Amino acid sequence: MMKKVARAIVLLVAAAGCTRVAPYQRGRLAHPSMTQSSVVGPGEQHVRAVQEGAVGGSLDATSGCGCN
Amino acid sequence: MQRAAAAATDRLGDPRPRALRAFAISLAFVFALAASIHPAIAAEDAEGSAAPSGGAPPAGTTVEASAELSTYTDTDNVTVVAPNARAGMRDDAEGWALGARYLVDVVSAASVDIVSTASSRWREVRHAVSVDGAYGPGDLRGAGSASVSVEPDYLSISGGLSPSWKLDDDHVTLAISYALGHDTIGRAGTPFSVFHRTLVRHQMSAGASFVLSPSSIVWLGADVVVERGDPSKPYRYVPMFDAQVAPQIPSGAHVALVNALRRDERPLEQLPTERERYAVTGRGLHRSSWATLRIEERLYMDSWGQLATTTEGRYAMDLSDRTTLSPDLRLHLQSGASFWQRAPTVTETDGAVVVPRLRTGDRELGPLAILTVGMDLRVALTPRLAAVRTALILRAAGMHTSFTDALFISRRQALFTALAFEGAFQ
Numbered sequence: 001m002m003k004k005v006a007r008a009i010v011l012l013v014a015a016a017g018c019t020r021v022a023p024y025q026r027g028r029l030a031h032p033s034m035t036q037s038s039v040v041g042p043g044e045q046h047v048r049a050v051q052e053g054a055v056g057g058s059l060d061a062t063s064g065c066g067c068n
Numbered sequence: 069m070q071r072a073a074a075a076a077t078d079r080l081g082d083p084r085p086r087a088l089r090a091f092a093i094s095l096a097f098v099f100a101l102a103a104s105i106h107p108a109i110a111a112e113d114a115e116g117s118a119a120p121s122g123g124a125p126p127a128g129t130t131v132e133a134s135a136e137l138s139t140y141t142d143t144d145n146v147t148v149v150a151p152n153a154r155a156g157m158r159d160d161a162e163g164w165a166l167g168a169r170y171l172v173d174v175v176s177a178a179s180v181d182i183v184s185t186a187s188s189r190w191r192e193v194r195h196a197v198s199v200d201g202a203y204g205p206g207d208l209r210g211a212g213s214a215s216v217s218v219e220p221d222y223l224s225i226s227g228g229l230s231p232s233w234k235l236d237d238d239h240v241t242l243a244i245s246y247a248l249g250h251d252t253i254g255r256a257g258t259p260f261s262v263f264h265r266t267l268v269r270h271q272m273s274a275g276a277s278f279v280l281s282p283s284s285i286v287w288l289g290a291d292v293v294v295e296r297g298d299p300s301k302p303y304r305y306v307p308m309f310d311a312q313v314a315p316q317i318p319s320g321a322h323v324a325l326v327n328a329l330r331r332d333e334r335p336l337e338q339l340p341t342e343r344e345r346y347a348v349t350g351r352g353l354h355r356s357s358w359a360t361l362r363i364e365e366r367l368y369m370d371s372w373g374q375l376a377t378t379t380e381g382r383y384a385m386d387l388s389d390r391t392t393l394s395p396d397l398r399l400h401l402q403s404g405a406s407f408w409q410r411a412p413t414v415t416e417t418d419g420a421v422v423v424p425r426l427r428t429g430d431r432e433l434g435p436l437a438i439l440t441v442g443m444d445l446r447v448a449l450t451p452r453l454a455a456v457r458t459a460l461i462l463r464a465a466g467m468h469t470s471f472t473d474a475l476f477i478s479r480r481q482a483l484f485t486a487l488a489f490e491g492a493f494q
Contacts, residue, residue: 005348009288021239025282033360033384033392034353036277036287039444041486042171043138043150044465051469053402053432054368054376056291056347059230059245059273 132156132167134490142467142482145178145189163205171196173219180476181429184323185305192256194219207234213247221302223252223260228271239279243289247271255302267297275349283355293345304337306412306427307475314411319471320478331414335423337430340407345370360384373406374433390448396465398440405433410473431474438469442484456493462486 021029028034038045038058049055133155140148156167173196178189198215214227228247235242249269254260275289307330309317317329351364361383368376382396407426415422442465449458467482 019239019280020237021279021282028283028355029279029285031355031360033362033394034285034355036285036351036353039362039382039394039396041136041138041463041488042152042169043136043140043148043486044463044484046150046173047140047148047467047482047484048400051432051438052376052378052400053370053374053405054347054366054378054400055271055293055345056273056368057289057349057351057364057366057378059243059275059289059291 128161128494129157129159130492130494132158132490132492134488136461136486136488138463138484138486140482140484142480144180144477144480147176149174163203163209165202166199167201168197168199171198180323181304184307184326184476192219194222204232207238208232209234221254221256221258223254225250226269230273241277243273243275243277245271245273251297253299253302263302265298265300265302267295267299269296270294285353287349287351287353289349289351291345291347291349293343295343295345296341298339298341299343300337300339300428301430302336304429305334306337306429307331308333308335308414308423309411311413311415314409314413317411317475319410319473319475321475323476326475331421333414333421333423335427337428338426339428339433340372340426343371358386368402372433374402374404376400376402384444389452392444392446394444394446396440396442396444398438398442400436400438400440402436404435404473408434408473410434410475429475431471431477434474435472436469436474437472438467440465440467442466456491458489458491461488461490463488 040048133153135151135153137149137151139150140146150171150173152169152171154167154169156165158165158167173194174191175194176189176191182188182190194217196215196217198213200211200213202209202211204210209232211230211232212228213230215225217224226247226249228245230243230245232241232243234240247270249267249271251267251269252260253265253267255263271291271293273289273291275287277285277287279285307326309330313329317326345368347366347368349364349366351362354361362381364378364380366376366378368374368378378398378400380396380398382394384392384394387393405428407424408428409424412424412427414424442463445462447460449460450456463484463486465484467480467484469480469482471478471480
């Protein structure tokens with residue numbers, strides 16, 4: 001299982017390394033809907049936190065859009 | 069909120085009138101906000117100052133404000149009304165951002181857990197304040213946040229830092245984070261100095277996003293959460309059964325049946341005082357000319373023996389330049405904790421009754437499935453790149469929870485609604 005995960009990550013890095021996206025090609029990446037952040041508000045996040053036993057997945061870092 | 073967490077489902081009463089009333093209040097709240105800034109929108113339109121949609125955004129500091137009113141109501145007689153407001157400033161060219169949010173939860177509950185202890189409906193208010201900031205004009209960016217949540221029987225303080233690095237000409241972004249949480253658990257009406265427990269939480273996360281094409285990004289991340297302290301609810305009493313009676317208690321057994329078959333002992337909940345939680349998350353985003361597809365999968369396990377998978381999909385469609393409709397689907401499946409028992413049993417040794425060392429009635433620690441079907445409608449009131457930008461967002465989501473091995477309840481339906489107003493100007 002761990003080997004498969006590691007292999008998938010290596011493939012992703014390699015795929016990203018092979019892809020060159022010029023700044024003028026990043027219009028779609030910069031679209032507001034391409035955010036990595038949570039798309040639900042704090043109210044719904046709180047409902048999920050109370051009702052589900054699982055946590056995690058909240059870290060994000062938007063990239064690729066050429067913006068800060 | 070610990071009593072809200074302890075509250076669960078029943079089949080008493082119809083929540084729809086309360087939901088409709090809360091929804092009407094939401095509408096009034098948001099439209100009042102929208103009306104208060106209407107003169108600014110009208111002035112902008114009159115001057116024709118809206119930037120062309122294909123132009124660059126105005127430079128300089130952007131001031132942002134938003135308000136949301138959300139409501140939750142379910143078939144277990146739990147209702148939550150939660151208004152929140154956020155204000156912030158940012159400068160994309162300089163690379164900094166600051167923001168703060170204030171949220172209030174008003175919880176009203178007469179759930180089956182409360183009914184089963186012959187208690188009456190209760191209401192509780194939670195106040196939460198959070199601040200966040202970020203700085204990073206270059207490839208290295210730092211972000212931080214802190215929050216305080218206060219309710220009569222629970223105080224939660226947390227803070228965290230999250231740096232990120234852009235690598236390979238912005239094709240890869242690495243991010244790590246650390247957050248520390250300190251919770252004080254008490255009892256309503258009793259000062260913390262008389263009774264309290266402490267729960268400390270360390271959360272460490274790491275992840276990376278990869279640009280796969282001019283329209284696709286993938287994120288991979290992992291979380292480790294270490295909790296130390298006793299999170300047992302001081303209100304939650306666990307019914308006990310004889311070993312030969314327990315098999316007769318079906319899933320979803322009615323309160324009357326449980327009370328008829330249970331023993332007199334009803335000890336307080338006792339959970340382990342240490343917990344390690346692990347999660348890995350993958351998220352893919354793809355943008356076509358008019359829509360964005362977002363797929364997310366989270367796998368979770370912890371030292372209490374719980375396993376979970378959460379799968380989400382969302383398709384945001386641009387119906388026009390200003391209108392976006394986003395249906396979404398979410399499925400959460402989890403197994404029970406290793407000490408989970410639908411009908412906990414006692415043992416008797418030489419006439420002495422011994423209850424299980426670990427015991428809980430928290431059905432969120434049992435096996436369950438939650439299916440959420442939702443829809444967002446976002447309507448921009450101004451052009452996307454205008455100097456003053458405003459938008460209304462309406463969200464509605466239905467949630468169906470199936471408890472496969474719990475007392476009192478086997479399913480729960482809930483309705484979540486939110487109405488938000490967002491504004492930004494430079």
